[in-house]
Amino acid sequence: MISATKFTQPASKAARHFAGIRLLSSSPIVAAEKNANSSRPKADRTQSMAFTKKEAGSKRTRSGTSTSVNLSAANPAYYTDPPKPKLDLLSKDTATASRLNTFMQIDDGFLQNTGKGRYPGHLAADFKLFGKPALLYRQVTQTLVDQMAQNAETAPKRATVLDGQNGAGKSAELLKLATVAATSGHIVIYALSTLPWVNSSRPYGPGYKSDLFVQHELVNELLRSVVAVSRDALNKVPLGRSVTLGKKTLESEKTLADLIDLGLQTPSLAHDALDQLLDIARTQTVVPVFIGLDEVNTLWCQTSYRDQEDSILPANRFRLARSFLPFFEGQSLAKGWVVGTTSYAEVRFMPKDLKTKLNPPPAIPIANPDLVRDPGVSELSFDVLKVERLSSAEAWGLMQFYQKANIVTTPVTEGLVAKKWVYANGNPRQMFAGVTTYF
Amino acid sequence: MLHLLGVNLPDQKVVSVALTYFYGIGPLTARKICSRLSFHKECKLSELTEGQLNQLSGVLSEMTIENDLKRQVAANVQHLRQIGTYVGKRHAMGLPVHGQRTRGNSVTAKKLNGKMLRKYSTVADTAFTRQAMGMFQSPLSKHQN
Numbered sequence: 001m002i003s004a005t006k007f008t009q010p011a012s013k014a015a016r017h018f019a020g021i022r023l024l025s026s027s028p029i030v031a032a033e034k035n036a037n038s039s040r041p042k043a044d045r046t047q048s049m050a051f052t053k054k055e056a057g058s059k060r061t062r063s064g065t066s067t068s069v070n071l072s073a074a075n076p077a078y079y080t081d082p083p084k085p086k087l088d089l090l091s092k093d094t095a096t097a098s099r100l101n102t103f104m105q106i107d108d109g110f111l112q113n114t115g116k117g118r119y120p121g122h123l124a125a126d127f128k129l130f131g132k133p134a135l136l137y138r139q140v141t142q143t144l145v146d147q148m149a150q151n152a153e154t155a156p157k158r159a160t161v162l163d164g165q166n167g168a169g170k171s172a173e174l175l176k177l178a179t180v181a182a183t184s185g186h187i188v189i190y191a192l193s194t195l196p197w198v199n200s201s202r203p204y205g206p207g208y209k210s211d212l213f214v215q216h217e218l219v220n221e222l223l224r225s226v227v228a229v230s231r232d233a234l235n236k237v238p239l240g241r242s243v244t245l246g247k248k249t250l251e252s253e254k255t256l257a258d259l260i261d262l263g264l265q266t267p268s269l270a271h272d273a274l275d276q277l278l279d280i281a282r283t284q285t286v287v288p289v290f291i292g293l294d295e296v297n298t299l300w301c302q303t304s305y306r307d308q309e310d311s312i313l314p315a316n317r318f319r320l321a322r323s324f325l326p327f328f329e330g331q332s333l334a335k336g337w338v339v340g341t342t343s344y345a346e347v348r349f350m351p352k353d354l355k356t357k358l359n360p361p362p363a364i365p366i367a368n369p370d371l372v373r374d375p376g377v378s379e380l381s382f383d384v385l386k387v388e389r390l391s392s393a394e395a396w397g398l399m400q401f402y403q404k405a406n407i408v409t410t411p412v413t414e415g416l417v418a419k420k421w422v423y424a425n426g427n428p429r430q431m432f433a434g435v436t437t438y439f
Numbered sequence: 440m441l442h443l444l445g446v447n448l449p450d451q452k453v454v455s456v457a458l459t460y461f462y463g464i465g466p467l468t469a470r471k472i473c474s475r476l477s478f479h480k481e482c483k484l485s486e487l488t489e490g491q492l493n494q495l496s497g498v499l500s501e502m503t504i505e506n507d508l509k510r511q512v513a514a515n516v517q518h519l520r521q522i523g524t525y526v527g528k529r530h531a532m533g534l535p536v537h538g539q540r541t542r543g544n545s546v547t548a549k550k551l552n553g554k555m556l557r558k559y560s561t562v563a564d565t566a567f568t569r570q571a572m573g574m575f576q577s578p579l580s581k582h583q584n
Binding site: 307 | 475477480482
């Protein structure tokens with residue numbers, strides 16, 4: 001008999017259901033959760049918490065360090081700060097054989113003064129991922145640094161041009177060399193790209209009473225970079241003779257820095273100032289000079305500029321190219337070094353005959369006396385240094401750094417390095433592409 | 440927008456492209472103008488100085504463009520019609536001039552040809568009015584009647 005006052009559990013499951021009893025009640029669990037959630041703010045479903053909306057009207061995808069993710073609201077488990085490996089700054093003191101196969105940081109101030117935020121070759125993508133401008137110190141780098149130290153005492157009779165495949169590291173080597181030269185007290189005249197000199201992207205005009213064309217803006221930029229990087233060295237070199245630029249005359253006691261400052265004051269005098277600078281700098285023996293031109297093949301190419309009759313202009317019709325051509329055609333410095341690098345990226349600015357001379361076909365074993373006498377076959381007027389593929393030790397150093405910079409997340413083993421090195425054929429740019437394919 | 444010789448040119452365009460906005464100047468003529476005035480390929484209109492703009496105006500003033508060119512073309516077509524040439528008649532009829540087929544296509548010719556002639560007429564441009572004005576008559580039929 002069931003008591004009216006006492007509640008007893010019914011016998012069957014169905015009966016229990018109809019009696020309103022649940023064996024496992026979720027209500028306490030739900031209630032507990034509600035109590036816990038009451039302290040948390042209600043989710044605003046009208047606004048995204050992690051992702052910010054792209055700006056209307058701009059269809060270009062944003063690149064660089066900024067992303068469309070609102071990092072302040074992002075999940076910290078997934079969005080972490082990139083690692084910043086500590087690197088030594090590349091300079092005259094740190095450029096030693098003990099740093100072989102390690103990454104060294106390039107002085108950002110030097111890059112800002114010479115490039116204004118631009119980087120030579122394809123290095124922009126690399127530096128962006130690294131978080132800072134850093135390059136591998138290779139054996140070829142050590143060779144070049146030793147040669148530069150030697151040439152600081154006695155300059156060679158010919159200029160040197162670094163040649164190699166696309167992505168071999170020619171522009172990187174020149175950048176490292178220029179950085180070391182700047183810290184060594186050289187007068188550094190470094191152009192990280194000579195493409196703007198010939199690709200019709202910068203203003204130009206006919207020269208006054210001359211058949212040469214002038215590019216005042218480019219020369220102005222070059223002079224600014226020279227004085228920003230090497231002011232101390234320029235101040236040590238007196239002019240040695242009175243120099244007249246326009247209506248102003250500088251006494252012989254004045255220095256090269258004063259000459260450049262005068263040239264910068266009046267854009268139309270920039271070319272004259274550069275010519276005087278090169279003329280005095282190459283003959284003086286007080287301070288060694290480093291002239292570095294990237295994509296030096298443009299000095300011999302057909303430019304994209306046109307004259308008043310709409311004919312294409314060769315590079316030697318421009319005063320800026322004319323100022324540097326003699327250094328690659330036999331004129332030497334008293335102290336210092338002239339280095340250039342080739343570039344095969346823009347094929348239209350690589351003259352065919354220069355390409356053939358740099359990469360001659362296999363030599364025919366039988367000497368052809370007619371060819372020897374042929375005046376069209378002439379030797380190059382500069383020395384060529386080939387930048388070869390990475391060695392195994394250099395590849396190991398490269399991958400080690402990639403792991404430190406979180407570009408490679410898997411453990412770096414000999415097998416992995418060998419695989420990447422072989423697939424890329426030792427080419428640094430291809431190795432970089434191989435590890436960043438899915439970025 | 441830069442207003443030059445009666446034409447609004449977009450400031451942010453490259454000069455050689457902006458010049459093609461003139462009637463009578465195409466890419467080749469624009470390039471020749473830029474070469475003559477030593478404007479580099481990537482030079483934008485907004486980057487030109489006042490002196491360069493004056494030089495540009497001077498060069499453009501020497502050329503036959505815009506309304507002068509339109510007037511010249513219209514006068515050429517009128518002349519062809521007045522002396523009774525085949526080409527003139529085809530312009531007047533609004534049919535293809537260069538020997539194209541009229542069995543099909545010829546839509547563009549019917550739309551555009553003879554505009555310069557029709558421009559000066561106050562009569563409605565229909566097949567009936569053209570017939571009424573005797574434009575479909577052959578040269579011989581005039582003498583036969």
